[in-house]
Amino acid sequence: LQVVESGGGFVQPGWSLRLSCVFSGFSYSGASVTHYSISWFRQAPGKEREGVSCVYGTDTVTRYKGPVSARFTPSTDGAKNTVYLHMNTLQPEATAVYHCAARPVGRLCPVRTTGDEFDFWGQGTPVTVSS
Numbered sequence: 001l002q003v004v005e006s007g008g009g010f011v012q013p014g015w016s017l018r019l020s021c022v023f024s025g026f027s028y029s030g031a032s033v034t035h036y037s038i039s040w041f042r043q044a045p046g047k048e049r050e051g052v053s054c055v056y057g058t059d060t061v062t063r064y065k066g067p068v069s070a071r072f073t074p075s076t077d078g079a080k081n082t083v084y085l086h087m088n089t090l091q092p093e094a095t096a097v098y099h100c101a102a103r104p105v106g107r108l109c110p111v112r113t114t115g116d117e118f119d120f121w122g123q124g125t126p127v128t129v130s131s
Contacts, residue, residue, distance in 0.1 A: 001025050001036075001120040005100055008125030011090055019085040019125060021100035026081075034058055034078040037103040040085045041115055042068070042096035043124075052098075054109035055083060062109040067093050090129045097124040 007019040019040070023033045039054035051064035055074040063069045073086045083100060101118035103109075110117045 001027070001102060003100060003102065003120050003122035005098065005122040005125040008098060008127045010128045010130070012131055013091055013129055015090050015129075017087045017090065017127060019087065019098055019100075019127075021083045021085075021122060023081045023083075023102065031105070032078050033081040033083060033102075034076060035105050037107055037109045038074070038076070038083045039101055039103075039109065039113065039115075039118060040072070040074060040083075041099045041101060042066075042094075043099070044093075044096040047096075049099075049115050051113040051115065052085065054113070056109050060109070062111070064112065087127070090127075092129045094127060094129050097126045099124040 002025040004022050034057050037056045040052040041049050043049045050066050052069055053074050054062040058076045071088050075084045100122050102120040103118050
């Protein structure tokens, strides 16, 4: 399973961004990103990786505790095998490299995560929020 993130950039406080995570290389016929738990993670400069939110299917969302989770929302487009992270009212504390990752097929979103539960990772996309 291949994972490619995009959509990061340099923005001013108060702006919004939408990150995309495209999946390909499924190992079985009829596979879809909706069969996987997909989580967004962030790693801020000098800090450990932390989970932002996880989505299973199209509407089961788990938000992880953190400074941005309440304002960032994942969504899934099964037809495009893409998961998005909608980032609203960005503030400087949102500055980080954002990764998405998938669990093995059929596994639900963990209640809490360090990332070790996820097997398939993208390369990350950087987001910088500054005036």
